[in-house]
Amino acid sequence: MPHALTLRPATRVLRRAPGEVQIGTDPRWAVRLVGLSAAEERWLQSLEPRFGADGAPCATTADLRPPAQRRGTLLRLLEEAGLLVRRRPRRRVSTGPGNGDAELPVLDAVRHDGAGHRALAGRARAVVGVVGIGRLGATLATTLATAGVGTIVAHETAPVLATDVGLGGFRLRDVGAPRGLALARILGEVAPGVTTASGRVPDVVVVVEHDAADPDRVRELVGDGVAHLSIVVREADVVVGPFVRPGLDPCVRCVDLRRRDVDPCWPQMARQLRDAVGPGYEDAVLSSVAASVASGQVLAAIDGDVPRTATACLEILAPDAVPRLRGTTSHPECGCTELRGAPPDGTPLVRAGLAPRATSTRTSGDRTRIG
Numbered sequence: 464m465p466h467a468l469t470l471r472p473a474t475r476v477l478r479r480a481p482g483e484v485q486i487g488t489d490p491r492w493a494v495r496l497v498g499l500s501a502a503e504e505r506w507l508q509s510l511e512p513r514f515g516a517d518g519a520p521c522a523t524t525a526d527l528r529p530p531a532q533r534r535g536t537l538l539r540l541l542e543e544a545g546l547l548v549r550r551r552p553r554r555r556v557s558t559g560p561g562n563g564d565a566e567l568p569v570l571d572a573v574r575h576d577g578a579g580h581r582a583l584a585g586r587a588r589a590v591v592g593v594v595g596i597g598r599l600g601a602t603l604a605t606t607l608a609t610a611g612v613g614t615i616v617a618h619e620t621a622p623v624l625a626t627d628v629g630l631g632g633f634r635l636r637d638v639g640a641p642r643g644l645a646l647a648r649i650l651g652e653v654a655p656g657v658t659t660a661s662g663r664v665p666d667v668v669v670v671v672e673h674d675a676a677d678p679d680r681v682r683e684l685v686g687d688g689v690a691h692l693s694i695v696v697r698e699a700d701v702v703v704g705p706f707v708r709p710g711l712d713p714c715v716r717c718v719d720l721r722r723r724d725v726d727p728c729w730p731q732m733a734r735q736l737r738d739a740v741g742p743g744y745e746d747a748v749l750s751s752v753a754a755s756v757a758s759g760q761v762l763a764a765i766d767g768d769v770p771r772t773a774t775a776c777l778e779i780l781a782p783d784a785v786p787r788l789r790g791t792t793s794h795p796e797c798g799c800t801e802l803r804g805a806p807p808d809g810t811p812l813v814r815a816g817l818a819p820r821a822t823s824t825r826t827s828g829d830r831t832r833i834g
């Protein structure tokens with residue numbers, strides 16, 4: 464094996480049959496090697512990273528090596544399959560529990576360069592704002608914190624309700640406490656390295672609303688070029704999306720205008736929905752599934768990928784909470800795609816070129832400052 468390369472971390476090497484080995488189990492990258500000698504099988508199996516009880520890698524046995532020419536052929540096959548990556552540095556920084564050890568194998572596997580530690584470092588630097596921290600928003604925030612997001616900003620003074628208690632979020636002891644303070648305490652308990660205040664413009668803002676999204680609530684984010692994810696809790700489902708990178712993706716208003724095209728009465732109905740005042744209940748299962756799916760969208764963007772909801776909304780329906788995709792497209796009347804230049808697909812989010820300053824959005828009649 465070339466000195467600087469190694470098999471992707473967490474890749475399994477499995478014996479399928481005499482002379483046949485499978486490397487990896489995910490169909491996106493797994494390969495089968497056939498026509499192997501018994502010695503080659505053993506050597507390939509020795510490449511699988513192994514760790515002792517203390518988490519330290521175990522040494523492989525050098526005397527298992529096949530002849531150099533044959534070894535070179537096998538390594539070339541592995542490299543062509545994208546299964547060899549550069550060795551990563553030992554030092555790693557994550558604000559997630561256990562220094563991000565649970566996230567690292569998956570990030571190693573899904574990244575083209577196998578450098579999951581870089582994704583963890585990016586998450587540790589990221590700032591995410593959450594507006595609308597009820598049952599869903601609190602679960603979302605704790606999920607992001609445990610996944611290694613370093614700063615989560617969520618200032619809300621409305622009290623926690625008993626119906627806000629849920630998976631990974633608020634507890635009964637929090638009922639009556641200001642939501643922002645209660646959430647900060649919970650985040651500190653699950654990920655002590657997380658900070659809950661930042662003078663920086665967030666990389667992503669998540670806005671949780673009820674009944675109908677209000678494009679005016681995210682107008683400043685669109686104008687400032689801040690990526691944001693809309694989540695709407697409706698009668699018996701939750702809509703996650705669109706994820707908007709201003710200037711690139713269909714925005715909340717685009718989606719609203721498309722709906723008006725289909726139903727001319729939608730604007731007046733939407734107005735009534737937005738004006739409604741109520742407790743804003745959030746079903747337990749829909750909230751936890753939506754929080755997880757939404758966290759995946761935010762993390763994909765932070766990790767440098769294009770979230771699926773950049774071109775679709777995910778509708779999570781009661782009772783079984785199986786998400787379904789509904790595609791989104793820009794609306795010609797909106798004009799949001801003519802906004803300021805935004806980073807190209809796949810590049811890190813809005814950190815570059817934005818001076819730190821506060822951004823504000825409205826939610827449920829409250830005015831909430833982000834950043």
Ligand SMILES: [Zn+2]
Pocket residue numbers: 713714715716717718793794797798799800
């Ligand atoms: Zn638009």
